[in-house]
Amino acid sequence: MLISPDRREVLELTRELLRVDTVNPPGNELAAAEVALAYGKRFGLDGHLSPLDDGRANLHLVLPGTGARAPLMYCGHFDTVPLGSSPWTRPPHAAEVDDDGVLWGRGAVDMKGGLAAMIVGMATLARAGAALPGDVHFLGTVGEEVDCAGARAALDAGAMAGVANLVIAEPTDLDLVVAHKGALFLEFTTYGRAAHGAMPDQGVNAITHMMCLLARLGTLDAELPAHTLLGGATLNVGTIEGGSVVNIVPDQCTARVDVRTVPGIEHPALVARVERLLDELGATHAGFRARMTVTGDYPAVGTSLDEPLVRAATGVLDTVLGRPAAVRGVSYFSDGSILQPATGVPTLLCGPGDPNLAHQTDERVDVLALERAAEFFTSLPAVLAD
Ligand SMILES: [Zn+2]
Structure with missing residues (x-):
């Protein structure tokens, strides 16, 4: 039985969701969730x-x-993320569609178009009275753009219990994303001893020690395994603060480091490796003293190409797109970092919209991509069950 979604519905539901300002912080996701709930009911x-x-x-x-x-x-x-400081060509919460069939607004790509496509897919199946062997669940979360608080709460409440497969409609341009990177945010503080800048030998320079630490840390990615689709881990020093004035030996320095990991790198093992590295520096550098805090922990996500979910999704996408679907990995992380590693459930990302337009001024999505996404989410459950 071929069931197709109503083409107008996915556009109209996306527009309704875009008109609700869910910029995080503060989020205000309840108002958007109520729109989606009313539609589903x-x-x-x-x-x-x-x-x-x-x-x-x-x-x-x-x-x-x-x-x-x-x-x-x-x-x-x-x-959604905030609007940014640049002016928008079209108002970010008016959900305007231009003459080229493009829908504009904050969240059009990341990811209210994807949300609408999933919900319209489920509603289409409900309206058609489709008899599926397995339930289809939808979990709409709060806070993904800041700390994945909604996904964590849902996991703690048992939302993933018994779930066999997970699809997240983050923007992938309707490519099939079978792996994404994880993120580990580390904060380092080195401690020294203040002294007159004219007599640095009387003190211990916390900034110099931080420079040693960061240089050593920068060689760590060569030790870590790479992934066929994602490549290797990366490391970015995002912030650094230390010292007070030019003529005092600084007694403290703090740096925040963003490590992006790939499947196969276990975060607890990586943290232990970095702790050993601090011990090594303490043994080889006189006066070296440092502390590390994990401030963010989002494991990488990877799913085998042999999973029935991947095969089913590839088949459906080939039909919807009229060409072979692209299978790839992405560097950003998602709620999958919370929901998948804890459960091991096969996980895919697939959604409408150019990921390069996510988090940008003038975020916008092709209406045609929304319609194709709704077709994908309507067809996938039955094909997966075959
Ligand atoms: Zn997103």
């Missing part, structure tokens, strides 16, 4: 909200199957 989907803070709630929708198969979960986040 209109077509007979079961659903409820899970409040987190004031104005913030995750959304759960369910299209019940017969129970013969374990559930497939669709997932996406309601929050």
Whole structure:
């Protein structure tokens, strides 16, 4: 049975979601979740909200199957990044469609278009009375752009229990993303001893020690395994602060480092390796003293190409796009970093929109891509169950 979504519906639901300002902080995702819940209920989907803070709630929708198969979960986040300081060509929350069939707005790409496509797919199946062997779940989260708080809360509440497959509609230009990098945010502080700048031998320079530490850290990625689709780990020193005035030996320096990891790099093992590195520096550099804090931990996500989910999604995408789907990895992380490593569930990212337009001024998406995404999310559950 071939079931197709109504082409106008995905555009209209995306526009409704874009008109709700969910810039994070503060998020205000509840208002967008209510729009999606009302839409889902209109077509007979079961659903409820899970409040987190004031104005913030995750959304759960369910299209019940017969129970013969374990559930497939669709997932996406309601929050967006801020608007930035540059002026927009079109207002960012007006959801205008131009003469070329392009929908403009903050979140058009990342990722309200993807959210709408998943929900319209489920609603289309509900309206058609499709008898699927497994439930299709939708999890709409808060806070992905800041700390993945919604995904963490959903995981803690057992939302992933029994889920067999996970698809997240982050923008991939409708490519099939089977792997994405993880992120490990590390904060280092080195401690020295203040002295007169004219007599540096009387003190211990915390900045000099930080320079040794960062130089040594920069050689670490060569020790780490690479991934066929993602390449190697990367390391970026994002901030550094130290010292007070030019003529005092600085007694403290703090640097924040963003390590992007690939599947095969276990974050606890990497943290232990860096701690050993600090010990080595302490043994070889007189007066070296440092402390490390993990300030962000988002593991990498990878799924085997042999998984039935990958094969099913590839087949559906080939049909929807009229050409072979591209299979690749991406550098950004997603809620998958919270939901997949804890459960091991096969995970894909696939959604409408050019990822290069995410987080940019003048974010916008082709309406045609929204329609194709809705077709993908309508067809995938039945093909996966075959
Ligand atoms: Zn996103």
